[in-house]
Structure formats: C-alpha cells, structure tokens
Amino acid sequence: MDFDVIKETEEKMKKAVEAMEKRFQTVRAGRANPSSLDGVMVNYYGVMTPLKQLATISVPEARQLLIKPFDRSCLSAIEKAIFESNLGYTPGNDGETIRIVIPMLTEDRRKELVKQVKAMSEDGKVSIRNIRHDALEDLELLELPEDVEKSKSNEIQNLVNEYNKIIDEKLKEKNEELLTV
Numbered sequence: 695m696d697f698d699v700i701k702e703t704e705e706k707m708k709k710a711v712e713a714m715e716k717r718f719q720t721v722r723a724g725r726a727n728p729s730s731l732d733g734v735m736v737n738y739y740g741v742m743t744p745l746k747q748l749a750t751i752s753v754p755e756a757r758q759l760l761i762k763p764f765d766r767s768c769l770s771a772i773e774k775a776i777f778e779s780n781l782g783y784t785p786g787n788d789g790e791t792i793r794i795v796i797p798m799l800t801e802d803r804r805k806e807l808v809k810q811v812k813a814m815s816e817d818g819k820v821s822i823r824n825i826r827h828d829a830l831e832d833l834e835l836l837e838l839p840e841d842v843e844k845s846k847s848n849e850i851q852n853l854v855n856e857y858n859k860i861i862d863e864k865l866k867e868k869n870e871e872l873l874t875v
Contacts, residue, residue: 699836700849703829707822707857714818714861718868721807721814726753726796731761736775738768745772761785761792799872807872815865819858826854 719729728751735742745751749763749772761776763769766789773792776785782803786793799807829850833843 699829699832700846700853702832703825703850704853706825707853710818710821710825711857711860711864713821714814715864717814717817718811718864721811721868721872726755726757726759726794728753728759730781731759731776731779734775734779734781736768736771738771745775748772757796759783759794759796761794762790763792766790804872808869811865811868811872815861818861822854822857822861826850 719727720733721730728746731745731751734745736745736748737743738748745761748765748768749761752760752762754760761772763772769787769789769792773785773787776783776792776794782797783794786795830847833846833850836843838846
C-alpha cells in the first residue's frame with residue numbers, strides 16, 4: 695500500500711512536468727510553431743471551437759504559419775480569433791488561407807518571454823510541492839511505523855528534488871532557446 699503512494703506521487707509529478715512543458719511550447723521563440731496556436735478558440739457558428747479542429751496548420755517556411763480552414767466561410771472568424779488571442783501575430787487573409795509571418799523578437803520581448811517561462815516553471819514547482827504535501831498526508835493516513843513513515847517521506851522528498859532539478863533543466867533549455875538570436 696505504501697509503495698502505491700510513492701508510485702502515484704511520481705506519476706503525478708511526471709504529469710506536472712509534462713503540463714509545464716506543454717505550456718512552454720506555447721511560448722514562441724521567433725520560429726514558426728503550430729502549437730503556439732493551440733490555445734486559440736474560434737467562434738464557429740456560436741460555439742467556441744479550437745482552431746486546430748477547424749483548419750490545418752502548416753509551416754511552409756521557418757518564420758511563417760499557413761492556416762487552411764476546412765470550411766472557407768469561417769476564414770474571417772479564424773482571422774479575428776488569432777488577432778484577439780494576444781499572441782502578437784498579425785494574420786494575412788488571401789481568401790483561401792491565412793498566412794502569419796512570425797516577426798523577429800526584440801531583446802525586450804525576449805526578456806519578457808524569459809520572465810513568463812520562469813513564472814511557468816515556478817508554477818510547476820508549486821505543483822510538485824502540492825503533490826508532496828498530499829503524498830505526506832496519504833502516508834500519515836496509512837499509520838505506518840514511525841521509521842517506515844520517515845523513510846517513505848524521505849523517498850518522497852528525493853522525488854521532489856529530482857523533479858525540481860528536471861524543471862530547472864527544462865527552464866534553462868527554454869531560456870537558451872528564447873535568448874538565441
């Protein structure tokens with residue numbers, strides 16, 4: 695039973711790191727990345743629909759995204775949703791597709807993005823700490839002998855240290871990507 699707590703804790707920590715990495719992908723580094731549009735919701739006949747369900751998104755050039763909707767009638771709704779998403783993109787509509795040219799990032803914008811990524815990594819660390827707290831409470835409920843409980847709580851702390859180190863490495867990689875001109 696106590697081993698389940700450790701396994702569950704590790705699984706939750708893996709998911710917390712994966713969620714943080716997913717958020718990292720939404721931060722663009724000056725290159726075209728279709729996943730930067732994952733959070734864009736389009737008002738499609740009165741229903742808020744994810745952009746990736748309404749169109750194919752491709753990267754014809756390193757600094758350009760091409761959006762080809764399955765239904766051309768929603769072209770202006772897609773364009774409006776991208777513009778209102780505050781991603782810093784200016785969509786260009788040619789009647790059949792939408793092209794987005796990714797602008798070069800200024801030094802100030804890069805520093806701002808580094809701050810955003812740092813905040814995301816801190817959120818990841820907070821999640822890890824919350825998972826640790828829940829796991830320690832679960833251990834207490836098992837009413838294990840004191841020495842066993844202490845060793846299991848040390849195992850949990852080791853997991854916390856390991857996953858915090860992983861978060862720091864991911865943050866460092868993302869910062870290098872953002873600061874590389």
